[in-house]
Amino acid sequence: MGKVTIETGLGRVTGIEEKGIRMFRGIPYAVTERFELPQPYPVWDEFDATGRETDCFQYRAYHDESVGRYWFYHSEFRYDQNIPDWDFAESPMTLNIITRVEAKKDPVLVFIHGGSFENGNVGEHPYGTCTEYAKYGIAYVSLGYRLNVFGLYKSGNYGLHDMVFGLKWIKEHIADFGGDPERITIMGQSAGAMAVMDLMYTQQLKGIVKGAVMMSGAGTVPDFAGPYTPEESEEKFWSKVRERAGAETEEEFKAMPDQTIFDAWYDTALECGSVRTQQPGIDGTIIPKLPSRIMKENTYLDVPIIVGVTSQDFMPYLIYEIAMKLAKLHVKRGQSPVWGYMFDKTPPGDRFKAYHAADLWYVFGNFHKSWRPFGEDDCKLKDEMVHYIANFVKLGDPNADGLPYWPSISRKNRRFRLFDGQKGGMIGPMRCRMKEWRSFLFEKGPM
Numbered sequence: 001m002g003k004v005t006i007e008t009g010l011g012r013v014t015g016i017e018e019k020g021i022r023m024f025r026g027i028p029y030a031v032t033e034r035f036e037l038p039q040p041y042p043v044w045d046e047f048d049a050t051g052r053e054t055d056c057f058q059y060r061a062y063h064d065e066s067v068g069r070y071w072f073y074h075s076e077f078r079y080d081q082n083i084p085d086w087d088f089a090e091s092p093m094t095l096n097i098i099t100r101v102e103a104k105k106d107p108v109l110v111f112i113h114g115g116s117f118e119n120g121n122v123g124e125h126p127y128g129t130c131t132e133y134a135k136y137g138i139a140y141v142s143l144g145y146r147l148n149v150f151g152l153y154k155s156g157n158y159g160l161h162d163m164v165f166g167l168k169w170i171k172e173h174i175a176d177f178g179g180d181p182e183r184i185t186i187m188g189q190s191a192g193a194m195a196v197m198d199l200m201y202t203q204q205l206k207g208i209v210k211g212a213v214m215m216s217g218a219g220t221v222p223d224f225a226g227p228y229t230p231e232e233s234e235e236k237f238w239s240k241v242r243e244r245a246g247a248e249t250e251e252e253f254k255a256m257p258d259q260t261i262f263d264a265w266y267d268t269a270l271e272c273g274s275v276r277t278q279q280p281g282i283d284g285t286i287i288p289k290l291p292s293r294i295m296k297e298n299t300y301l302d303v304p305i306i307v308g309v310t311s312q313d314f315m316p317y318l319i320y321e322i323a324m325k326l327a328k329l330h331v332k333r334g335q336s337p338v339w340g341y342m343f344d345k346t347p348p349g350d351r352f353k354a355y356h357a358a359d360l361w362y363v364f365g366n367f368h369k370s371w372r373p374f375g376e377d378d379c380k381l382k383d384e385m386v387h388y389i390a391n392f393v394k395l396g397d398p399n400a401d402g403l404p405y406w407p408s409i410s411r412k413n414r415r416f417r418l419f420d421g422q423k424g425g426m427i428g429p430m431r432c433r434m435k436e437w438r439s440f441l442f443e444k445g446p447m
Contacts, residue, residue: 003050008176012046015097021131023098024049024177025123029169030093030162032146034254035153038093038165049097053128055121056092056147059266062259070119072446073357077124079371086121090150090258093162095170096122096142100134103178107185109133109393110141110170111364112163114190114217114357117279118148125369126360132382136390139179141170145195149265150258152280154238160286163195164204171208185211185393189360190314193217194279200301201294202286211304211396213389215363216314216356218307219322220291234281241268295329304336304396306389309416309436311344312445314356316436324429327409337408339398340416342427344435345381348373355445362419363389381421388417 004017015024027049030038059065065074099106111127113120122128122144133140143166145151151159171181186209188196193214199205200212245264247253253261269278280287294300307323309316320342327338343359349372352358361367362382367374388398388406398406404424406417415426439445 005046006176009173010041010047011044013049014046015049017101020101021098021134022101022103022177023096023129023131025096025129026051026053027095027097028054028091028093029095029166031091032093032158032162034090034150035156035158037158038162041093052087053094053096053122053144054087054089054092055094055123055144056150057088057090057258057262058115058119058147059262060119061086061088062262065119073115076357076370077126090146092122092144092146093166094122094144095166096128097174097177097179098129098131098134098140099178100137103134103137103139105175105180106137106139106178107183107393108139108141108170108174108179108181109389110143110167110184110186112143112145112186112188112192112195114188114192115147117152117159117191117195120147120191126357126366127364128366129369130364130366132365132386133390133393136386136394138390138393139174139177141174141179143167143170148278149241149261152278155234155281155283157198157280157283157286160195160198160280160283163199164202164286167199167205167208182210183393184209185213187213187215187389188217189215189357190217191279194221197291198280198287200303201288201291203299203301204286205301209301209303211392212301213306213308213392214323215308215359216310216319218305219324219326220295221318221322222292237268237272240272241265244268298333302330302335304392305330305338306341306392306398307338308341308343308359309432310354310356310358311342311435312353312355312358312439312443313436314445316439317433320432320436324409324414328414331410337397339392339406339408341406342416342418342432342435344418344420345378348375348378352446353439353443359385359419362386377421381419384424385419 001018005014028041031041032038122142145159145162194217241264242253309320313319330338344354346353362385365382391400392398407413415428418427
């Protein structure tokens with residue numbers, strides 16, 4: 001392992017080089033003030049990208065997440081890390097960029113992490129330092145953004161604005177790292193997949209994003225179940241947050257300590273139980289109107305898509321149906337192809353089966369960062385899934401290099417590819433629904 005310094009349009013950047021792979025961690029793409037839009041990060045003489053990322057203030061910045069509602073994903077993704085190891089801030093707009101040493105105009109895969117729009121970070125164990133795609137000649141980027149109250153306050157959708165700003169930064173600067181700015185695919189899981197869907201409602205990424213992968217979060221949530229509430233109802237919630245924080249005015253609230261603001265939002269959200277308080281809403285820019293209306297008007301971003309679900313997913317009955325609905329809509333309108341998959345592999349190590357986010361380990365391959373005793377069958381499935389995604393990033397189609405043929409959704413085909421580490425093959429809607437409903441009724445995952 002050694003250090004490597006490259007020249008970029010923003011100044012020199014120093015990263016780590018090992019075994020033909022270069023890794024740059026925590027590169028800032030923007031800076032901001034509280035509840036403001038992102039602004040360009042100042043040009044530097046030399047930036048040290050050999051350390052770790054800056055992440056947004058979240059629950060674990062102030063409280064013990066190893067107990068309570070976050071315990072499972074703490075043990076799954078962050079089991080060996082302590083709070084002093086993290087760097088939290090309100091300008092968490094940082095990137096990890098991982099490429100092969102000889103990268104030159106390599107297609108780009110940008111991953112947006114999940115975490116209910118409440119938590120999560122750029123460097124999480126399953127994906128944060130993924131080198132699998134560099135081996136396929138792909139520049140891999142993990143993108144950070146603002147979360148919880150800092151990213152959602154009053155429908156500001158600051159986290160989504162961060163993502164748009166970050167993708168434009170990647171478009172402008174990724175060539176300095178060996179990436180091709182004309183071939184950018186975005187990918188997200190859970191809230192990250194929902195964010196990718198939200199980004200497709202805006203025209204700001206037209207010509208920038210050429211493909212999308214959405215894991216456990218593709219499709220438009222029905223209006224009655226979505227986070228889109230009347231403005232007066234929304235302001236009532238934020239008034240309660242400010243009141244709980246002890247602020248009489250918005251200006252006073254904005255100037256309060258970060259933990260005071262976070263705790264007031266968190267406690268009020270638990271008390272109200274409103275979906276709207278935990279997800280982006282209509283802001284007139286990123287999400288200009290009700291998503292259902294955008295889809296009906298056919299004004300969203302039309303690119304090739306992969307949608308994925310797990311058999312023990314979060315709200316599996318809904319996750320599968322809205323993903324399939326999106327695929328069928330593309331078919332009906334003659335739009336870009338959509339491929340679907342169901343992940344049904346039980347990771348080794350505990351009682352949970354194909355839980356929500358289990359496929360992250362297999363899509364990114366960071367087995368060495370997990371406490372789970374992954375075996376040969378896991379490695380084989382990982383190689384297959386990574387290979388399909390790599391083909392999609394390169395070609396806009398997962399089929400190539402002798403892999404079993406994966407047909408897109410069509411009038412004649414409603415089947416998803418089954419990733420189960422066994423026989424695999426294709427799985428039809430009836431079997432998908434049986435697996436999802438069984439999971440919902442009898443084998444609920446950790447969420």
